[in-house]
Amino acid sequence: MTDLARRRLIAWVAVAAFGGTAAVAAAASTQSFSISIVGGRVKGDETLKVRKGDQVRVSLTSERPMMLHLHGYEIEIKVEPPAPALLAFKADLAGRFPVHVHTHGAGNHRAVLFIEVHP
Template identity: 60%
Template sequence: MRAVAIHRSRLRLLACLALAPLAGAAVAASSQSFSVELAGGRVKGEDTLKVQQGDQVQLRISSDRPVELHLHGYDIDAKVAPPAVATMTFKASLAGRFPVHEHREGAGNHRAVLFIEVRP
């Protein structure tokens, strides 16, 4: 009987250890919200935003002039038309460093204005 009890205890311990990473992943994911202000096509403040993989991310973007933005890797577009604020919302499912490019005509038509770093 004692051997059976020890075996059951070991099985419970193994089950808990196997499920622990899943519980940690659920706790680690969170919501991240950022307000980004563009002036003259440049970010005022930090130009790299850092989040964890699995986070729900919301970018609220304002600009002093109309601008079209594209978040590479996630294929999300936003048109900012002052004085309105544009929003990009996504789940950070891909790890890496992703540029947010300005799309416009002429020189500098594909220039990164912001980076999103998604850490595993």
């Protein structure tokens, strides 16, 4: 291989590597949602859809205090009215993940919301 061919090959590999990195970085984004829980139910869409690699930010409000648990990611947050609670994570696992209410007695582990992470 000539010196010129070697330099061209190195330049091509560098451009391809940088372009691939830029494409991955461009594909990941921040997805923000605002969810209101009234009477134990989500007002609006009960399924949030994001892509693997996204940063996810879900602002949650409720008229009563509750503990929420995002299964699969093992994240718990406490919602204390009137302030919103923030559920934030990087969507690095693909699948459909329920957000359950953790209470004592009836309604324990009832899913109020689903987060779908698509490949």
